[in-house]
Amino acid sequence: MKLTDQIITANHNLFRNKTRTFLTILAVFIGSFTIILSNAVNVGVNDFIDKQVESIGGDDFVMVFPAAMSDQITAITTSGSKITEYNPTTGSALTASITDEDLTKLQNVDGVKLLEIYHILTPEWVTSSKTDKLYTISVEYFPSDNVNMDVLVGKMPDNKSDRFEILLNEDYVSALGFKDNESAVGADITIGIKQTAACYTRPNDCVAKVTATVTGVQAPSVLSMDGDLYINSALDQELYSLSIAGIPNELVSQNNFVAVGNIEPDKISQIREEFREVGYELMTIDDEIGLIRTFFDVILIVFNIFGAIALLAASIGIINTLFMSVQERTREIGLMKAMGLSNGKIFFAFSLEAILLGFWGSVIGIAMSMLVGYIGNDIAHQAFLSDFPTFQLVVFDPVRMGIITLIIMFIAFLAGTLPARRAAHQNPIDALRYE
Amino acid sequence: MDPVITAKHLSKTYGKKALAFRALKDINLTIYPGESVAIVGKSGSGKSTLMHLLALLDRPTEGQILIDGSNASQLRSRQLNRLRNRRFGFVFQQFFMNANDTVLDNVLLPLKIAGLSRFKRKAKALDALKVVDLENKAKSKANDLSGGQKQRVCIARAIVNDPEVIFADEPTGNLDSATGDKITDLLFKLNHKHGVTLIIVTHDEDLAKLCNRIIRLSDGKIISDQTVRKNLKVSASTRREKEAARVKKANRG
Numbered sequence: 034m035k036l037t038d039q040i041i042t043a044n045h046n047l048f049r050n051k052t053r054t055f056l057t058i059l060a061v062f063i064g065s066f067t068i069i070l071s072n073a074v075n076v077g078v079n080d081f082i083d084k085q086v087e088s089i090g091g092d093d094f095v096m097v098f099p100a101a102m103s104d105q106i107t108a109i110t111t112s113g114s115k116i117t118e119y120n121p122t123t124g125s126a127l128t129a130s131i132t133d134e135d136l137t138k139l140q141n142v143d144g145v146k147l148l149e150i151y152h153i154l155t156p157e158w159v160t161s162s163k164t165d166k167l168y169t170i171s172v173e174y175f176p177s178d179n180v181n182m183d184v185l186v187g188k189m190p191d192n193k194s195d196r197f198e199i200l201l202n203e204d205y206v207s208a209l210g211f212k213d214n215e216s217a218v219g220a221d222i223t224i225g226i227k228q229t230a231a232c233y234t235r236p237n238d239c240v241a242k243v244t245a246t247v248t249g250v251q252a253p254s255v256l257s258m259d260g261d262l263y264i265n266s267a268l269d270q271e272l273y274s275l276s277i278a279g280i281p282n283e284l285v286s287q288n289n290f291v292a293v294g295n296i297e298p299d300k301i302s303q304i305r306e307e308f309r310e311v312g313y314e315l316m317t318i319d320d321e322i323g324l325i326r327t328f329f330d331v332i333l334i335v336f337n338i339f340g341a342i343a344l345l346a347a348s349i350g351i352i353n354t355l356f357m358s359v360q361e362r363t364r365e366i367g368l369m370k371a372m373g374l375s376n377g378k379i380f381f382a383f384s385l386e387a388i389l390l391g392f393w394g395s396v397i398g399i400a401m402s403m404l405v406g407y408i409g410n411d412i413a414h415q416a417f418l419s420d421f422p423t424f425q426l427v428v429f430d431p432v433r434m435g436i437i438t439l440i441i442m443f444i445a446f447l448a449g450t451l452p453a454r455r456a457a458h459q460n461p462i463d464a465l466r467y468e
Numbered sequence: 469m470d471p472v473i474t475a476k477h478l479s480k481t482y483g484k485k486a487l488a489f490r491a492l493k494d495i496n497l498t499i500y501p502g503e504s505v506a507i508v509g510k511s512g513s514g515k516s517t518l519m520h521l522l523a524l525l526d527r528p529t530e531g532q533i534l535i536d537g538s539n540a541s542q543l544r545s546r547q548l549n550r551l552r553n554r555r556f557g558f559v560f561q562q563f564f565m566n567a568n569d570t571v572l573d574n575v576l577l578p579l580k581i582a583g584l585s586r587f588k589r590k591a592k593a594l595d596a597l598k599v600v601d602l603e604n605k606a607k608s609k610a611n612d613l614s615g616g617q618k619q620r621v622c623i624a625r626a627i628v629n630d631p632e633v634i635f636a637d638e639p640t641g642n643l644d645s646a647t648g649d650k651i652t653d654l655l656f657k658l659n660h661k662h663g664v665t666l667i668i669v670t671h672d673e674d675l676a677k678l679c680n681r682i683i684r685l686s687d688g689k690i691i692s693d694q695t696v697r698k699n700l701k702v703s704a705s706t707r708r709e710k711e712a713a714r715v716k717k718a719n720r721g
């Protein structure tokens with residue numbers, strides 16, 4: 034018997050008892066749907082993170098902090114600040130600071146290009162000559178050579194430049210009175226920063242003004258945290274020195290919790306080791322993203338377990354269906370054997386039916402999860418994902434779906450081996466005599 | 469001429485120990501190509517059992533069967549399947565059809581198993597249906613046919629692969645005499661025209677008399693084995709006798 038004939042015959046036999054077959058396929062479908070949809074969401078999320086990371090670059094960027102603080106830092110970067118019990122010996126949560134001596138040591142580790150204390154900058158406002166209004170602002174400086182935000186027009190602020198440079202995002206362009214993105218590039222804006230020390234003596238006149246040049250405009254991105262605007266090294270230094278002017282040095286250095294810098298990316302593991310010896314941890318952008326990924330991976334595993342349990346139940350359904358089918362077709366089996374169909378082919382015929390049950394279950398699972406996934410994606414984009422037009426909530430990776438389908442077909446095959454063996458080992462005469 | 473099937477000291481025991489039942493006891497026979505053999509005997513005498521053994525559908529408890537002079541028990545299952553598929557044709561006591569398939573699908577089953585292409589098997593199956601005068605029913609569901617038509621479909625299925633040997637278990641058993649005669653005619657035409665060996669199990673003496681050899685079974689033993697005519701190509705005389713038998717039957721009925 035030819036393979037094509039076997040497949041056609043198996044499929045035909047399968048649909049002889051439509052209700053029973055349909056119910057068995059439904060059971061497989063429940064499992065495959067769960068697995069395929071959760072995988073599609075996982076691929077979607079990971080794809081999006083990848084795109085964001087890729088677009089940002091910054092694989093040379095590191096954040097360095099005392100090892101004693103690694104828990105707090107992880108907590109802050111992943112889920113905001115976390116409440117912890119007060120401990121009189123350590124004081125408030127963020128205590129350990131980076132000493133100048135350590136900084137020099139770390140700076141001298143092979144592969145480290147630049148390392149400097151991270152300045153927590155809280156400018157008061159931003160404005161431009163085109164508007165009377167003042168707007169709130171938060172800024173961020175990235176000591177990295179290859180950070181590449183989603184720049185729509187212009188370019189990134191240049192860390193090597195002595196000019197004060199800033200990258201706006203689209204929201205600020207219109208707020209600051211620019212006609213469009215193009216006209217903002219090259220224009221000047223003014224940032225106000227509070228001089229803490231001066232405020233004690235002149236509370237109403239303690240905001241210093243700095244004029245910076247807009248180098249470009251970026252699109253909103255999930256990783257540009259809370260709409261931070263990117264500034265270059267020169268502007269960072271200027272804003273920082275203005276903000277601490279008049280404060281004694283000892284007080285300032287107590288705030289040195291975190292250093293940022295750039296390194297040679299391929300030496301990252303050695304650098305990490307050497308930093309640990311000195312008592313410091315470092316975190317790359319990938320590490321930070323990794324935590325988000327882990328979260329989604331755990332969700333995927335949970336859903337895959339649900340799916341696997343559903344498939345296990347479906348397998349029992351397949352075994353049951355095929356046993357009934359073998360029973361009903363005892364005579365037919367005997368007849369075909371009498372006419373020279375080999376045991377192997379009989380086994381294969383029933384295995385094929387099992388495999389086809391798995392196949393149809395998966396195919397319907399794929400079709401339904403695509404339908405549900407794309408509809409869900411549209412709904413999400415109209416609601417909470419409206420800011421991220423490029424984020425596909427579900428991505429159906431053909432290779433992954435193919436592999437899932439094959440696995441399900443294999444599980445179905447395994448389930449089918451029991452009834453198929455029974456069919457194959459029937460004696461033709463006993464089978465023919467069966468009433 | 470070399471024999472097609474030889475049975476040596478065949479025994480078949482069903483069941484074990486206390487339940488053991490010897491359905492066949494020390495059967496010896498030799499069947500030559502072109503013979504038409506009737507196996508007759510009372511119900512339960514072991515006719516079907518013997519036929520199944522000769523057709524290699526079941527294994528004897530003791531003794532051996534030679535096909536073309538070589539021991540069948542030494543055949544690999546592949547060769548055995550091939551032998552049954554290519555050289556044997558079966559008509560079973562009950563019809564044994566796939567009731568929900570079409571007549572055509574039922575008839576072409578052996579060819580499908582043999583791996584013939586769609587086109588070829590359809591053509592051959594239609595030819596076989598023409599022989600049994602049922603080509604107009606090819607597309608009907610097997611279940612919708614009358615008893616006689618069903619039996620003819622089974623004959624078509626048995627001859628579709630141009631077998632050398634046809635095993636028929638009560639081919640006319642469930643039929644009225646007219647339909648029975650039609651089927652008998654068909655089988656003997658194959659025997660006479662194409663030299664197909666017939667092994668027919670029957671309790672119908674009239675049918676048995678049409679065969680050139682009659683083997684009588686009783687309680688699993690051969691009680692007589694008569695070759696009526698040595699000459700295998702006797703179509704004219706057979707036909708005359710057949711007519712006589714038919715007249716006799718008609719008179720009786």
Ligand SMILES: Nc1ncnc2c1ncn2[C@@H]1O[C@H](COP(=O)(O)OP(=O)(O)OP(=O)(O)O)[C@@H](O)[C@H]1O
Pocket residue numbers: 482483489491509510511512513514515516517518561671
């Ligand atoms: N699978 C089996 N298990 C036990 N006994 C069996 C089995 N098959 C047949 N027999 C017994 O073997 C004997 C011969 O059976 P067989 O079917 O060969 O008879 P038969 O001559 O064909 O009868 P009939 O004319 O009624 O068809 C019977 O007594 C039957 O009960």
Ligand SMILES: [Mg+2]
Pocket residue numbers: 515516517561637
């Ligand atoms: Mg019988």
